[in-house]
Amino acid sequence: MLKRWIIGKTDELKAQKLRQQGGITQLCADVLVSRGIESLETAGSILDTAELSDPLLLKDIEKAAERILEAVESGERICVFGDYDCDGVAATVILTDWLMSAGADVIWYIPTRAEGYGMRAERLRKLKDEEHVSLIVTVDNGISAVEEAKLIKELGMELVVTDHHRPGDELPDAFAVVDPFRKDCMSPYKTICGAVVALKLVAVMDGGDWEPALEQFGDLAALATIADVMPLDYENRFLVRRGLQLLANTERIGLYSLMAVCGIEEGTPVSSSAAAFQLIPRINAAGRFASASLAAKLFLTDDPEEAQMLAEEIHGLNTKRRETEQEILTEILEQIRRNPKMLSERVLVVTGENWHHGVIGIVAARLEERFGKPCFIMSKEPDGYRGSARSFGGFSVFECLKFCEPYLIRYGGHPGAGGFTVSIESHSAFCRAIQEYAAKSNPQMPVLTLHAERELELPELTVPNVQGLSILEPFGEGNPKPMFVLTGMTVADVFGMSGGIHTKIRLRKNGMQQEVLLFRRKPEETGIMPGQVLDFLISAEVRDYMGKPSLTLRCEDWRQSERAREQAIAAQFAYEAYQRGEKLPSLAYYQRMCPRREDLVAVYQMVQGAPVSIDRICERLQKAGMNRCRARVCADIFSELGLLQYDAAADTLTRLPVTQKRDLAESGEYRRIMKLAQQI
Helix, strand or coil: CCCEEEECCCCHHHHHHHHHHHCCCHHHHHHHHHCCCCCHHHHHHHHCCCCCCCHHHCCCHHHHHHHHHHHHHHCCEEEEECCCCHHHHHHHHHHHHHHHHCCCEEEEECCCCCCCCCCCHHHHHHHHHCCCCCEEEEECCCCCCHHHHHHHHHCCCEEEEECCCCCCCCCCCCCEEECCCCCCCCCCCCCCCHHHHHHHHHHHHCCCCHHHHHHHHHHHHHHHHHHCCCCCCHHHHHHHHHHHHHHHCCCCHHHHHHHHHHCCCCCCCCCHHHHHHHHHHHHHHHHHHCCCHHHHHHHHCCCHHHHHHHHHHHHHHHHHHHHHHHHHHHHHHHHHHHCHHHHHCCCEEEEEECCCCCCHHHHHHHHHHHHCCCEEEEEEECCEEEEEEECCCCCCHHHHHHHCHHHEEEEEEECCEEEEEECHHHHHHHHHHHHHHHHHHCCCCCCCEEEECEEECHHHCCHHHHHHHHHHCCCECCECCCEEEEEEEEEEEEEEECCCCEEEEEEEECCEEEEEEECCCCHHHHCCCCCCEEEEEEEEEEEEECCEEEEEEEEEEEECCHHHHHHHHHHHHHHHHHHCCCCCCCHHHHHHHCCCHHHHHHHHHHCCCCCEEHHHHHHHCHHHCCCHHHHHHHHHHHHHHCCEEEECCCCEEEECCCCCCCCHHHCHHHHHHHHHHCCC
């Protein structure tokens, strides 16, 4: 809810020198200098990687290639065993397609989400007994399949592992294990996705030159790299840039059909944003709501009618995904409205029933972004609660799950995200253990932080200036889309878009006007009112509208001012600690949050008609000593008395009809804070 901004500063002389040397726009030069790139040489080494490293530097890749080619020559049946996300699908298609073109006897298999990640004993036995497979090649999985590798050997099959996840202490007993994170792997660039490992394997089997493989499969590898949130620097940057160029004129009929249903016209440049927000969600939707096999079939087919049918089916699944995601989010926000104290906990933990496990991870990320808290979300199923978690900063999801291990059936993840299953009887204890770990590991919880390049004035937001940022593309992990700050903007108007699902805000300053778009927030949920003077954190892009380039600004966050935001963050932390029953550092804390009668009157009088945000109340009553902590206590008192309704999901107050006279003494919350503030 309250996010900290870090705003970069640009050295004007360095930026001017870079602009003159590189022939780039001032805004682009400012972004580079803000990111510590102060010379053309440094910029070139990061932005202009010319090729991929020698694929033969990957440990065991030559050995893997020789074994697979031997199987092709001898007519052995090969199974490419993939994964159900975009990376796994792309890797499966890359290797399978190449093997098919080489005349191999090849089948492929991607487990469903219900089956779970990786190989299962039952499936391995079927591959041997029913499909007569003699060689299994994993893509985007297998590095942790130690027991499965033993079974494969017992069944008389052989295994080649290609993966990009970090190995454990023991490698699978396989003919070859290709993984850049092997300790003995000499490949210089480690952070590649599973599809790129498959691409490099194809290059080795094709004679060692990656160019033909890149021409044939670069579009799929680029999508997988973006989807798996790989850092877009060095090799990945080169590959994604090249892959997106190939994507614009792809000869893969399935990709062409998928872009068509997304509204991406043939020959139109495809940005990393278009890939991330239009293509990849649809590919993942197949695995979330049906089977990832649909996406693999789409990319392997050469039949235009089948491609069109599959693309439309996947498009429909993505629509279902969005609707399901919104339904779950709406239900959770209603939970928060009914129980605002959920947001006073260090970690936001929510539970429901029959929530689709394919989207709860996405919902967890939405909640983390919206409320600025680590989020654990779980759904009750017949055999237990299945959940997903997202976090940021110094709070580690994986370490938290490790701490809670006694209550978990299974879990996995990393510091920023994880998945878990907890038994029915352990649910309550697990929820308590999450908060216990948070209190022990993070006495002061991290604040979600957004980074901006620098402050901007409206005259700088021109089509050429923003278009000049395109040389920094592709944007993604490690190379984020630039964000900027507009300070002291007067809100002229706030209105809904797309039936009120999104919000458009019209801003004015020094006689100029600009509109910014706020997605996935209704106008009444923003608390923004005409007449307010606020700072806005925005990103900018140029889109084609009616045949002409048009500037689009996206609102990422807003605040009253930097000083007011930092005060609000401190006050929010104090309020949450108070609600959790923790002792505050001194009596002064309780006195500053304790409302006087005149504070309560002023707050009540402010709430007329439309919902009023807590930030707006603090802004208007600042001179009277109002802070966020005191305003929240006022909200709690009025909510208890039934005079005002506090919407915790939107952080707003709305007046309720008064049916009877109420006295402050009736409020337990008022008596509690008064007692604490009057301690001796």
